[in-house]
Amino acid sequence: MPGKAWFDVAPSAARLTSSLRDIGYDFPTAVADIVDNSVAAGAMRVEVMIEFAGSRSRVYIADDGCGMSAGALLEGLRLGTRRSYRLGELGRYGLGLKTASLSQCRSVAVVSRSNPEVVRTSARVLDLDVVEEWDQWVVVDPGNDPDVARAKQWLAEGTGTVVLWRHLDRVLPEKQPEGGWARRRFETLAAKTAEHLGVVFHRFLEGVDGKAPLVITVNGQKVRAWNPFAPEEPGVSELPPQRFEVTIGDVTGHVDLRRFVLPSRDRFSTPGEFERLSGPLNWNRQQGIYVYRADRLVQWGGWSGIRGIDEHTKMARAALDFSTDLDSAFNINVAKMRVSLPAQLRQMLEAPVNELCIYANDAYRRSARPKQKPVPTDLNTTPDVRAATQAATTAGLALRAAAMQAGEWDAWQRIAASLRKDAPEIAKSLGLDV
Known part of the structure; x- marks a missing residue:
């Protein structure tokens, strides 16, 4: 901005993160946003582990995707990442990993391995307690953290990324996080999460564009795809x-x-x-x-x-x-x-x-019409007459659809009403009797 004074006014990290926690996620949608990253990384398998341990309860989301280098991992934890998204990639704003995680917990750790030949992992932690203390968007090295060490073991066989949620203040009750209600809530969340993932990722679970189907598990149980269009049903x-x-x-x-x-x-x-x-x-x-x-x-x-x-x-x-x-x-x-x-x-x-x-x-x-009683065999039950009846019903349906497409629905309703009044048999054959 030549010729004008300008000022760098950084936002308060503590205030900003508090606002971002209420962006609109519930637990299943937050998990799904993390799985988006796994799909973008080319993962063939995603494992979600929702583990109840009272106040030390944890959620692990692990994949076998391409992983991230140390620099890419740090960039991934930036609020509004600078990386660009390819056409067709599920990411959008560069906020998902952070906002989805922090909507449920106060601490998110990310462990990743990108080199299939060398067992070298990178790990960083974004902790709201640290952010609020420093009032800066800072990311820390986890050091000798046993939960992070466990995540690193899962990456011993190949590339991938593990996201770890801890201090689940938006999931556990503030009082009695060790109680039976909290345990039952975790069990319910696992079931709802599996159901939600089966809905939103059903095409990936079935296989997209000839690719092998994605496998997602929740607490060891394979998620079943829920296709809203019932492709296996012959009556569709x-x-x-x-x-x-x-x-x-x-x-x-x-x-x-x-x-x-x-x-x-x-x-x-x-x-x-x-x-x-x-x-x-x-x-x-x-x-x-x-x-x-x-x-x-x-x-x-x-x-x-x-x-x-x-x-x-x-x-x-x-x-x-x-x-x-x-x-x-x-x-x-x-x-x-x-x-x-x-x-x-x-x-x-x-x-x-x-x-x-x-x-x-x-x-x-x-389907709602009552079943008709059998009638004696006569001209009304011959194949030709049955075919003609079906053809008339189909014609009535096509006429209604054509009226709708032509923007003449009001006119068609007047015509149908006239037929029902003056020619009820024809209206019935066309399926306009109700």
């Missing part, structure tokens, strides 16, 4: 995929939409699978748009303001994919759990989303 129907071009300022990119109608309970392979696919929020609240950023699920449940949740459309789910080059357009938050659909995209999504819900509503109504 998919509408034609669509692609949209989005331009925000000087940023242009593509967004892909896939739409699915899941089968009703009686068409699922087993009752157990029907219950499992209902998801953490259950069927009604799990309907809607599932937003993926670089194959990582970042938001799900609801229709992002396009329409409301409805019992009749609870089997409708849609996948919306965007790449990291559109981050600014989607306003993804630091915790990578919330996005805002660009206004122009929301407008483009209205017709295909409503079309999906028309099909889901039709499937719901057909």
Whole structure:
């Protein structure tokens, strides 16, 4: 700034870190943010260990990725790292490791090995007690720390990184951290974390772009992928995929939409699978748009303001994919759990989303109808008549979808009402009787 006086006003590290602890993570989302780093490092296996030991309880998150050199490790603990992110990389702001960890604990240690030929590890600790004492963003050498030494042993076989959380003040109760309630809370957190990781990383757990599936374990138990679109169920129907071009300022990119109608309970392979696919929020609240950023699920449940949740459309789910080059357009938050659909995209999504819900509503109504009693064999049960009936129902559904796509839904409702009044048999054959 030539010709102007300028002043370096460093923020209070103690005050800043206190604010950053409340950025919006809960325990499972904080763990998921650390796993993002493991995925970015090319890890094939991530082990999460949530160990209860009263006030000395610990959380280890270990991976077999490429690891970090001593310099890269120190840079990784910088608040707002200076490193750049590649296209498709899950990182975004250079805050995740720090903010996710400190949202749950007061001390985070990182141990890493980057050379597969030489067993040499680097370890550093970011401790809020030290930061508050010095009022500076300082990182320390752990010295002869037994917990860090244990982490180093896991890296004896190859490269990787271990993140260690201690002094879990946001997890353990301030009073009686040794008690039974605290122990039960740890057990619950382990189960919720496994469930959450199975949801947000389901594509990686299944294998992305021909790559070997990622393996994640929580306390030794392998995490099972939860795919919201039930690809193993033969009763799932998919509408034609669509692609949209989005331009925000000087940023242009593509967004892909896939739409699915899941089968009703009686068409699922087993009752157990029907219950499992209902998801953490259950069927009604799990309907809607599932937003993926670089194959990582970042938001799900609801229709992002396009329409409301409805019992009749609870089997409708849609996948919306965007790449990291559109981050600014989607306003993804630091915790990578919330996005805002660009206004122009929301407008483009209205017709295909409503079309999906028309099909889901039709499937719901057909499954909800009482089973018809068998009728005597006559012309009404011949294959030709049954095929004609099915064709008429399909035609009615297509007409409704076409009216929606053409922006003539109000006109179509008037037509349907007229048919129900003046030609009830035709309305019934077209599936418009309810």
